[in-house]
Amino acid sequence: MVDLLRVGTIASTHGIRGEVKVFPTTDDIHRFKELKHCILDTGREKLDLEVESVKFFKQFAILKFKGFDNINDIEKYRGKDLLVTRENAVALEENENFIADLIGLDVITDEGIHFGTVKDIMQTAANDVYVIDGDDGKEYLFPSIRQCILDVDLEKGAVTVHIMKGLLDL
Secondary structure (H helix, E strand, O other), X not given: OOOEEEEEEEEEEEXXXXXXXXXXXXXXXXXXXXXXXXXXXXXXXXXXXEEEEEEEEOOEEEEEEOOOOOHHHHHHHOOOEEEEEHHHOOOOOOOOOOHHHHOOOEEEEOOOOEEEEEEEEEXXXXXXXXXXXXXXXXXXXXXOOXXXXXXXXXXXXXXXXXXXXXXXXX
């Protein structure tokens, strides 16, 4: 399992006082209201940051970090990810998983046949969609519905699926 989870990416600066616009990569943008600490992944190092203030503008969270008081302090971090530890992550509901924990899981059919591995999860308005690299070298899309995704077992590292009629048709 991944120890650090991405909650957003710094899209740009906001004003001249060290605030940044953060594009959220979390389901709930309002989770930033409760965020007190996060980790900035600079690519070379990970910096622990204390969140001083949070506000919202359109689809962005506007964050101000303690110790970053002007645009020059923060501008170099544009495009960098903000991470949280698993302990500071949003609590999951029953049968919910972090996307990072699903990527790389084996995909097994309900007939016990290895089908492929989870490559990604696409989030759509209707439901999530599992992007699966099939053992045959093709990419497949499986909707995250009870009739298709039967079980997710993180301990075994496997997702059990039912291949619905027409699902493999291209």
